[in-house]
Amino acid sequence: MSENMQDSPQGTSAVTHSGGSKRWYVVHAYSGMEKSVQRALMERIDRAGMQDKFGQILVPTEEVIEVKNGQKSVTERRFFPGYVLVEMEMTDETWHLVKNTSKVTGFIGGKSNKPTPIPPHEVDKIMQQMQEGVEKPRPKVLYEVGELVRIKDGPFTDFNGNVEEVNYEKSRVRVSVTIFGRATPVELEFGQVEKV
Numbered sequence: 139m140s141e142n143m144q145d146s147p148q149g150t151s152a153v154t155h156s157g158g159s160k161r162w163y164v165v166h167a168y169s170g171m172e173k174s175v176q177r178a179l180m181e182r183i184d185r186a187g188m189q190d191k192f193g194q195i196l197v198p199t200e201e202v203i204e205v206k207n208g209q210k211s212v213t214e215r216r217f218f219p220g221y222v223l224v225e226m227e228m229t230d231e232t233w234h235l236v237k238n239t240s241k242v243t244g245f246i247g248g249k250s251n252k253p254t255p256i257p258p259h260e261v262d263k264i265m266q267q268m269q270e271g272v273e274k275p276r277p278k279v280l281y282e283v284g285e286l287v288r289i290k291d292g293p294f295t296d297f298n299g300n301v302e303e304v305n306y307e308k309s310r311v312r313v314s315v316t317i318f319g320r321a322t323p324v325e326l327e328f329g330q331v332e333k334v
Contacts (some may be wrong), residue, residue, distance in 0.1 A: 161255035164246040193225030201269025
């Protein structure tokens with residue numbers, strides 16, 4: 139790797155140069171291979187000596203809290219599976235470099251040989267979403283009040299109920315379950331319920 143590439147905490151890679159003619163483009167990659175494409179692009183840019191034509195190469199991710207067997211773990215989730223964002227100056231050489239990278243199927247938007255860049259405000263929104271995901275990881279599954287869920291663990295296994303309250307800080311949900319014709323509130327952990 140060259141000294142002008144660096145890794146940031148979100149797993150994004152940045153080239154420290156900034157040029158006025160660089161725009162953001164969406165590159166379609168094989169699903170699950172986004173990080174591999176990111177690394178391959180960085181290596182190819184280095185070998186070709188085109189660092190001045192490229193900016194950041196992002197795989198937009200956020201951190202999510204997953205509860206398995208009562209244990210909380212923080213995992214990474216991709217916002218746009220199968221897509222990599224590339225900041226670059228669009229020329230024939232840079233287009234070919236990206237297009238001929240292993241596991242890349244092409245650019246999104248515009249014509250196949252003249253892709254359309256995405257607007258800067260969209261990129262800002264994605265960057266902000268990534269930063270929020272690092273600062274405060276979200277639960278992997280989001281529940282809404284009034285939503286129907288099935289209890290999959292505990293004394294009320296296989297009962298269905300409606301979500302009355304969601305507490306993301308404690309990873310708990312209060313569900314109204316009908317027992318003997320009466321609605322009874324039951325406090326459960328996220329891992330004990332699933333969406334119906």
